[in-house]
Amino acid sequence: MSGKAICGNLVFNITGNRSAAHIFNKYSTGTLKGDLLILEPLEVVFLIWKRRIKAENPLFNEGSSLVKAILQEDxxxxxxxxxxxxxxxxxxxxxxxxxxxxxxxxxxxxxxxxxxxxxxxxxxxxxxxxxxxxxxxxxxxxxxxxxxxxEIDMEGSSSIQEIKERPVPVGKRSVVSDGSIPEWLGDSTTENFTILSELETRYINGFPPENPVEMVYHDLFNKKTIIRTGFKYGCNFRIYLNELSSHAEALVHVFDREEGWYAISRAVRVAGGVKKKMIFAGILESKIKYVEIKRMKSFVEDENRDDESDL
Structure with missing residues (x-):
């Protein structure tokens, strides 16, 4: 004799002349009370999908009727x-x-x-x-x-080079002679001098940070990382933990407002495509925190996977 399952006011017959205990043990679903299997809505949809239960009322064997009856939009x-x-x-x-x-x-x-x-x-x-x-x-x-x-530790190990001269202001930016600052700072595409960004200028001049992006920049600099613009990757910074090489280890995006998951998905996808970590930085209780987000291609390796799709 086939077992029975219930979810709220809905009653289901277990197919294949199987007992409630069989479904409970094989599929790890529901709560067993005697010969009756008590199911939650997600478990009902799963077992209907697997053709392991059928509603006593045939109306609820229709997918649309079942979903409307037991699932809320969220x-x-x-x-x-x-x-x-x-x-x-x-x-x-x-x-x-x-x-x-x-x-x-x-x-x-x-x-x-x-x-x-x-x-x-x-x-x-x-x-x-x-x-x-x-x-x-x-x-x-x-x-x-x-x-x-x-959560990730962003400590680097780059050497700190002495700043030999103060930058000459050019509006909010500044310019220095080549060799007077760490070689990785600024725009050195022109021979004999280097042009510094607003962030670099303010840090070297000892100005306190004014916004979350600047706070994260100061923190990363103090943690001995090498910081370059992340513009080409659509983020605030690209980070080298040890020395300036051809490939940065991480990209950093600063959370200074609410973000949509669209932006996070895009950033993680870009970082994965260029084999870099995607780090999101933000400020909580006046402390800067760093969160790495990575896309999971699978939970278990294929050879260890216990696939239920053919059950």
């Missing part, structure tokens, strides 16, 4: 992320508007997945609060891109 991206994680072989449980995931082994670590839509707006405070979590960004085509967030 839960649709959750379903997209839930489906992708289940296909990848993860155990997934809902926790409010987040997902909690781990591999099949009971000893494997648990990760929190924050699910957002492609047009999500956030502050640096929001971003920093997600450190060590995974972000699932769901686009309007239903595609899911996963990102890992980590």
């Amino acid at each position: 839960e649709i991206p959750l379903w997209n992320a839930y489906r992708e994680l289940r296909i990848a072989g993860y155990r997934v449980k809902r926790n409010g508007m987040d997902l909690r995931i781990r591999e099949k082994s009971s000893s494997s670590p648990v990760f929190t997945v924050k699910t957002i839509r492609e047009n999500f707006q956030l502050s640096f405070s929001d971003l920093y609060s997600w450190i060590e979590n995974i972000v699932a960004a769901v686009d309007d085509d239903g595609g899911v891109t996963f990102y890992k967030l980590s």
Whole structure:
């Protein structure tokens, strides 16, 4: 005799003459109460999709009727992320508007997945609060891109060269003779002198920073990194941690207002394309913090993947 499952007021029959316990154990879904499987909405959609349950009321076997009956609009991206994680072989449980995931082994670590839509707006405070979590960004085509967030130390080890002369002001910029400042500073495309930007001029003259971008510049300079413009990559700075070489290790974008995830997605994609870390900097409680965001191509290597797609 086939088992039964319920979600709210909806009753489902388990297909294939299987018991509630079989579905509970094989798919790690629901809560087992005797011979009855208690499901959450995402689990219902998953098991309908897998053809493992059918609604007693045939109306709710229609996809549109089922979704309208059990999912709210803001839960649709959750379903997209839930489906992708289940296909990848993860155990997934809902926790409010987040997902909690781990591999099949009971000893494997648990990760929190924050699910957002492609047009999500956030502050640096929001971003920093997600450190060590995974972000699932769901686009309007239903595609899911996963990102890992980590706090990063931006300490460099470049040598500090003595500044031998004060810059000569040219408006808000300035000019110095070649060899009188660190060789990586400024525009030295003209022989015999170097033109400094506003940020470089203010730092060398000891002026206090006036805005978040300048605060981050001062902090990176004091951390012995080499800082060059990130204009070609659409960000504030490109960073060399040790010495000026042909390839910078990181790109830095300064959060000085709310940003859309579009901008973050674009920046991470560009950085990945040129094999650099993408770092987002911001100010929290008067302290400068750095968050690395990288795109996760997969959660597990193909040879270790426990794919449920053929179950």
